[in-house]
Amino acid sequence: MTKQAQPWPPAGAEPAPAHPKAPGPGSELGVHFTECFGCGDELEGGLHLRSTVADGLTVRSRFTVTKNHQGAPGLAHGGLLACAFDEALGTTVGNLLRRPAVTGRLETDFRRPVPVGSTLHIEARVDGVGGRKIYASADGRLDAEDGPVAVRARGLFVMVGLEHFTSHGDPDAIEKFREQGRPVREDWDINP
Ligand SMILES: CCCCCCCCCC(=O)SCCNC(=O)CCNC(=O)[C@H](O)C(C)(C)COP(=O)(O)OP(=O)(O)OC[C@H]1O[C@@H](n2cnc3c(N)ncnc32)[C@H](O)[C@@H]1OP(=O)(O)O
Numbered sequence: 001m002t003k004q005a006q007p008w009p010p011a012g013a014e015p016a017p018a019h020p021k022a023p024g025p026g027s028e029l030g031v032h033f034t035e036c037f038g039c040g041d042e043l044e045g046g047l048h049l050r051s052t053v054a055d056g057l058t059v060r061s062r063f064t065v066t067k068n069h070q071g072a073p074g075l076a077h078g079g080l081l082a083c084a085f086d087e088a089l090g091t092t093v094g095n096l097l098r099r100p101a102v103t104g105r106l107e108t109d110f111r112r113p114v115p116v117g118s119t120l121h122i123e124a125r126v127d128g129v130g131g132r133k134i135y136a137s138a139d140g141r142l143d144a145e146d147g148p149v150a151v152r153a154r155g156l157f158v159m160v161g162l163e164h165f166t167s168h169g170d171p172d173a174i175e176k177f178r179e180q181g182r183p184v185r186e187d188w189d190i191n192p
Pocket residue numbers: 032038086087088089090091094095101102103104105131132133156158160
């Protein structure tokens with residue numbers, strides 16, 4: 001059966017301008033939550049992904065694959081690579097649009113093996129917005145920003161209210177973000 005390519009972003013999506021308070025090109029994006037598996041610095045086995053805003057609606061992230069991230073001996077686990085893209089796409093959406101949003105759908109294409117010790121350079125971008133839906137995509141290259149593509153991903157993020165985090169997760173989530181220097185009520189547009 002022939003696989004039909006779907007348009008991306010889907011018909012009806014519109015370009016999404018960066019939020020007026022979005023960090024500009026060259027800005028380092030800090031850890032959004034110290035216990036986050038993707039970016040947090042308190043989890044020894046985490047990905048420790050680091051991100052910098054680039055031009056346009058683009059963010060460059062990188063993470064180095066360690067033995068904590070293996071599937072087969074010496075190779076990254078595909079699920080952890082998907083995690084890295086979830087984080088890279090999520091931080092792109094969250095920081096550039098400044099709207100609380102969660103991943104609704106994440107699609108990954110694994111093109112090359114990613115060895116332990118290699119650094120994946122991920123360039124992620126916001127592709128469009130349609131209602132509460134935000135479309136974003138990313139390419140991950142091996143060991144250099146212009147290295148060979150190892151993984152590609154597309155994500156659909158859905159804008160949510162802050163109660164998503166307090167009612168489904170930790171009731172103190174907003175205070176915990178605030179303690180870590182992320183006063184989300186003040187910094188983000190919170191109406192989905
Ligand atoms: C600075 C911050 C940095 C943050 C970085 C963090 C990176 C990590 C991000 C994550 O991993 S978030 C955690 C993983 N995701 C979740 O736990 C989300 C779980 N799912 C849900 O909570 C709900 O399903 C969701 C909020 C996504 C949607 O439920 P709702 O009831 O609010 O909305 P609804 O189901 O009506 O969907 C809204 C629209 O999205 C569409 N949609 C939702 N899920 C979809 C899906 N999976 N595929 C396609 N479309 C989807 C849905 O069809 C609809 O389209 P229309 O508006 O056109 O009708």
